[in-house]
Amino acid sequence: xxxxxxxxxxxxxxxxxxxxxxxxxxxxxxxxxxxxxxxxxxxxxxxxxxxxxxxxxxxxxxxxxxxxxxxxxxxxxxxxxxxxxxxxxxxxxxxxxxxxxxxxxxxxxxxxxxxxxxxxxxxxxxxxxxxxxxxxxxxxxxxxxxxxxxxxxxxxxxxxxxxxxxxxxxxxxxxxxxxxxxxxxxxxxxxxxxxxxxxxxxxxxxxxxxxxxxxxxxxxxxxxxxxxxxxxxxxxxxxxxxxxxxxxxxxxxxxxxxxxxxxxxxxxxxxxxxxxxxxxxxxxxxxxxxxxxxxxxxxxxxxxxxxxxxxxxxxxxxxxxxxxxxxxxxxxxxxxxxxxxxxxxxxxxxxxxxxxxxxxxxxxxxxxxxxxxxxxxxxxxxxxxxxxxxxxxxxxxxxxxxxxxxxxxxxxxxxxxxxxxxxxxxxxxxxxxxxxxxxxxxxxxxxxxxxxxxxxxxxxxxxxxxx
Amino acid sequence: xxxxxxxxxxxxxxxxxxxxxxxxxxxxxxxxxxxxxxxxxxxxxxxxxxxxxxxxxxxxxxxxxxxxxxxxxxxxxxxxxxxxxxxxxxxxxxxxxxxxxxxxxxxxxxxxxxxxxxxxxxxxxxxxxxxxxxxxxxxxxxxxxxxxxxxxxxxxxxxxxxxxxxxxxxxxxxxxxxxxxxxxxxxxxxxxxxxxxxxxxxxxxxxxxxxxxxxxxxxxxxxxxxxxxxxxxxx
Ligand SMILES: Nc1ncnc2c1ncn2[C@@H]1O[C@H](COP(=O)(O)OP(=O)(O)OP(=O)(O)O)[C@@H](O)[C@H]1O
Ligand SMILES: [Mg+2]
Numbered sequence: 001x002x003x004x005x006x007x008x009x010x011x012x013x014x015x016x017x018x019x020x021x022x023x024x025x026x027x028x029x030x031x032x033x034x035x036x037x038x039x040x041x042x043x044x045x046x047x048x049x050x051x052x053x054x055x056x057x058x059x060x061x062x063x064x065x066x067x068x069x070x071x072x073x074x075x076x077x078x079x080x081x082x083x084x085x086x087x088x089x090x091x092x093x094x095x096x097x098x099x100x101x102x103x104x105x106x107x108x109x110x111x112x113x114x115x116x117x118x119x120x121x122x123x124x125x126x127x128x129x130x131x132x133x134x135x136x137x138x139x140x141x142x143x144x145x146x147x148x149x150x151x152x153x154x155x156x157x158x159x160x161x162x163x164x165x166x167x168x169x170x171x172x173x174x175x176x177x178x179x180x181x182x183x184x185x186x187x188x189x190x191x192x193x194x195x196x197x198x199x200x201x202x203x204x205x206x207x208x209x210x211x212x213x214x215x216x217x218x219x220x221x222x223x224x225x226x227x228x229x230x231x232x233x234x235x236x237x238x239x240x241x242x243x244x245x246x247x248x249x250x251x252x253x254x255x256x257x258x259x260x261x262x263x264x265x266x267x268x269x270x271x272x273x274x275x276x277x278x279x280x281x282x283x284x285x286x287x288x289x290x291x292x293x294x295x296x297x298x299x300x301x302x303x304x305x306x307x308x309x310x311x312x313x314x315x316x317x318x319x320x321x322x323x324x325x326x327x328x329x330x331x332x333x334x335x336x337x338x339x340x341x342x343x344x345x346x347x348x349x350x351x352x353x354x355x356x357x358x359x360x361x362x363x364x365x366x367x368x369x370x371x372x373x374x375x376x377x378x379x380x381x382x383x384x385x386x387x388x389x390x391x392x393x394x395x396x397x398x399x400x401x402x403x404x405x406x407x408x409x410x411x412x413x414x415x416x417x418x419x420x421x422x423x424x425x426x427x428x429x430x431x432x433x434x435x436x437x438x439x440x441x442x443x444x445x446x447x448x449x450x451x452x453x454x455x456x457x458x459x460x461x462x463x464x465x466x467x
Numbered sequence: 468x469x470x471x472x473x474x475x476x477x478x479x480x481x482x483x484x485x486x487x488x489x490x491x492x493x494x495x496x497x498x499x500x501x502x503x504x505x506x507x508x509x510x511x512x513x514x515x516x517x518x519x520x521x522x523x524x525x526x527x528x529x530x531x532x533x534x535x536x537x538x539x540x541x542x543x544x545x546x547x548x549x550x551x552x553x554x555x556x557x558x559x560x561x562x563x564x565x566x567x568x569x570x571x572x573x574x575x576x577x578x579x580x581x582x583x584x585x586x587x588x589x590x591x592x593x594x595x596x597x598x599x600x601x602x603x604x605x606x607x608x609x610x611x612x613x614x615x616x617x618x619x620x621x622x623x624x625x626x627x628x629x630x631x632x633x634x635x636x637x638x639x640x641x642x643x644x645x646x647x648x649x650x651x652x653x654x655x656x657x658x659x660x661x662x663x664x665x666x667x668x669x670x671x672x673x674x675x676x677x678x679x680x681x682x683x684x685x686x687x688x689x690x691x692x693x694x695x696x697x698x699x700x701x702x
Contacts, residue, residue: 005584016572366568369529370629371557371585373550460529461521464564 001376010383017356024345024352025392031342032396032440036428037403038338039436042331044404044426049323062291062303063314064095085310087286095291098305100298105129106286108260109251115178116164123160125179126251127260128241131292135241143173143235149258154179154231160252161236172233177253179229181265224266231255239421342440345392346447349385353451356384357458364455365463374456381452382445389444393437400436401428476540476637476669477503477526483534483693484521495521497693498535505636508663508670510680510687518693519673520641526671527560527639528552540636557586560637561630565645567622569614575601575625576610582633600628604658620651627658631666638662640672644679656683 001009014021067084085091096104108127113120132138133145146153154177161169240251293302303313357364364377404426412422484496495518503509511519524530525537528544537544539559547555556562561582569578579597588596601607604624614622623643630638640659644652660683662668674680680687689696 001585002587004590005587009584012572362568363570366570367581367585368553369527369556369562369568370582371553371633373553375550376553376585461524464529464566464568 001372001379006376006379006383007387010380010387013356013360013380013384014387017359020352020355021388024348025388025395027345027348028342028388028392028440028444029396029399031339031345032393032436033399033403034341035335035338035439036397036400036432036436037407037426038334039331039432040400040404040426040428041407042327042334043429043432044408044424045330046327047427048423048425049327059296059316060293060299061315062293062299062306064289064291064306065287065312065314067310067312087289087311091309091311092286092289094309095289095306098302100294100302101291102294103129103131103292104289105257105292106261106289108257108265110181110265112179112181112265114253115180116175121160121163123253124251125181125253125255125260125265127257128155128254129257129290129292132241137237137239137241138235141235141237142170143233145235146256147234149256150262151256152229152231152259153234153256155235155237155254156233157240157252157254158236158238169236172236175233177231177233179231179255181227181229181263182224183227183264184266185223185225185264227263227265229263342443346443349388349444349447350450352388353381353385353448354454356381357451357455360455361458361463364458365460368458368460369464377458378452378456381455382448385444385448385452386441389441390437392444393440396440397428397433397436401433404428474504475502475538476505476507477671478538479522479526479535480537481535482522482525482532482537484518484525484530485533494693496525496532499690499693499695500535501688501695501698503669503671505669506663506667507686508660508684509672510684511671511673511690512675512677512680512687513690513696514675517691519675519690521693522690523639523641523671523673527562528555557582558633559635560639561633561635563623563626563630563638563640563643565642567614567619567626567646569622569625569629571614574611574613575606575617575628578614578625579629579632582629586633588633596632597628600632601625603631604628618651619647620654623647623651623655624658627655627662631662631668635668637669637671640670642673642675644674644676652679659683 064087066087092104092106095101105127109124111122112125113122114125115121128146130146130149138145141155143155146155156164156172158169161172165172237254241254291302291306293299299315303315306313367377408423408425411425415422479502480500482496482499483494486493486495497518499522511522513519521530525532525544526539528547531545539555542555544552544555569575570581573581576594576597579600580593583593583596598607598610601610604627606621606624606628609617609621609625614625617625623646627643638659643659644655647655656679659670659672663670670684672680672684677687687697687699689699
């Protein structure tokens with residue numbers, strides 16, 4: 001039979017038992033919808049995560065730390081090194097000159113006291129590199145980003161801003177904050193360090209002028225002096241910028257990174273530096289540096305170069321391999337769950353077609369008597385199964401998309417009440433839609449194999465015997 | 468002796484169709500040998516259960532004999548593949564049944580079009596041929612009717628139109644008047660006669676009514692218990 005005749009006869013047969021066939025098709029649609037909804041959730045979450053990761057710049061960043069001779073807790077891949085190379089300014093400049101590197105900067109966070117309208121607040125201040133300007137946290141912020149990396153400016157987190165001015169946070173912009181912090185000063189020039197003599201008040205002084213007299217030579221340290229700095233509030237952000245490794249963790253006051261470096265504020269990590277013994281303290285050392293690379297494809301090469309220089313490195317590009325694997329696994333699991341409904345729908349197709357054979361025994365006999373070959377009968381049943389697959393697939397993709405929308409809507413309704421930004425938790429890309437329809441057709445045809453073969457085998461003499 | 472000679476439409480040589488049911492063997496058709504000439508109108512006469520329908524289905528290629536051989540227009544049915552047999556049913560023979568066997572949800576037009584679809588006749592040609600076939604049996608104005616809206620006689624006419632729409636050379640009819648009263652039955656027989664005369668179709672008709680066979684056919688072949696009893700050529 002010609003394809004057009006097959007199609008016509010199949011459609012007419014489907015219409016003749018319209019209720020039963022619609023229900024069967026609906027079963028396929030529900031199966032496809034559950035599959036599409038599940039996978040769209042997987043795809044949506046993956047897209048969301050990828051977007052967040054990409055905007056965080058984590059994929060073109062390398063975290064660098066000195067090798068340690070620290071052999072304490074936790075498994076370590078590398079053996080401890082006798083004399084690790086210090087992560088100092090010279091190393092930083094060397095890294096900055098590697099091909100593909102755009103920026104190398106330390107992470108600067110310190111505890112301070114801030115005064116606003118003479119009221120003191122204790123908080124954590126962090127330095128932001130200029131590359132963070134593109135972070136999504138600054139989209140739609142109140143005010144603006146820093147005018148330069150050395151400007152005496154500050155951007156506040158919304159929580160801190162509310163603490164300062166509960167009624168109108170916008171009024172803060174343009175006002176001044178006084179930053180009081182502990183600055184480091186090399187010991188040989190630290191005569192002015194007023195409080196240095198009082199042991200309990202200078203715990204960070206690795207080598208106080210008086211304490212460990214025997215270890216004087218070869219060791220150096222710094223003293224801590226209180227300083228003040230007036231900053232202008234220029235912006236307020238709702239969410240935290242991604243900080244590269246380590247994160248800003250609850251930081252609510254941001255200042256330009258270069259400014260933060262010139263402040264020479266003491267950081268928690270300085271303590272270790274001082275304790276590291278001979279050689280430490282000559283010039284500034286970094287506990288860690290973040291290396292930004294032009295594109296993620298250069299990460300591996302740059303990482304290897306830095307390793308050769310004698311440092312430990314870590315990059316998410318490497319680590320994200322596992323993340324990608326995890327998502328593939330998640331998709332697989334969601335797909336399997338979604339397919340279960342489709343499998344049940346397949347049984348529906350088998351059932352419907354077998355029923356149709358019983359009902360259409362005589363009709364099949366007549367067709368054969370009029371010249372239909374076994375092949376024609378088989379194809380007719382296949383086309384009927386395939387048609388239910390196509391219709392169920394199309395309808396199911398629509399339903400799945402709709403369920404995905406509902407999920408997104410519901411999630412965002414919830415997020416909104418928690419005053420969190422909205423998220424697209426589900427996505428139906430074209431390959432998923434087409435793939436689902438093709439899958440539905442394939443599965444339906446597979447379901448048609450047995451009924452079609454049975455119909456084709458039907459003995460016409462038996463079917464036509466007069467009852 | 469192989470094949471059919473020029474004048475022969477059908478030749479059956481020691482044809483048997485046995486059914487094995489457990490230990491028992493049912494000999495529905497048992498060693499039947501006979502011929503049908505081109506353009507002949509033959510009646511197969513016999514009591515119920517004598518094997519008439521079984522023999523007719525063998526001639527139609529709907530069933531295969533367990534013994535013997537059938538030639539139709541010089542071709543052996545036994546040598547045909549199942550696809551070739553389907554083509555044979557489509558192009559060489561037309562069939563009508565006691566139960567009419569029209570498809571109830573299709574209109575007469577669609578019912579009669581079915582053999583054309585199966586024979587892959589061009590769409591453009593179809594509607595004219597359907598109309599012509601239905602007009603020949605006097606149903607030219609009932610194209611859009613469904614079988615349920617027709618009387619038994621009209622349904623059998625439609626079935627006849629369906630059997631001849633592909634212009635087969637042989638018509639096989641299994642008790643075509645079995646479900647009809649004698650007057651309507653006679654009308655159907657007149658139509659068969661007309662096909663035989665005007666279209667020179669070879670006709671093999673199964674019946675258990677000797678009177679009908681006697682009145683309309685050229686020759687009567689009688690069977691009982693699957694065997695040929697007599698082969699009477701009328702004058
Ligand atoms: N599939 C089968 N299995 C077993 N026996 C069968 C089968 N088909 C037919 N028979 C037997 O073969 C014999 C001939 O059957 P057939 O239908 O050819 O008779 P018939 O002459 O057409 O009778 P009727 O006039 O009642 O139609 C019967 O005894 C029947 O029971
Ligand atoms: Mg019979």
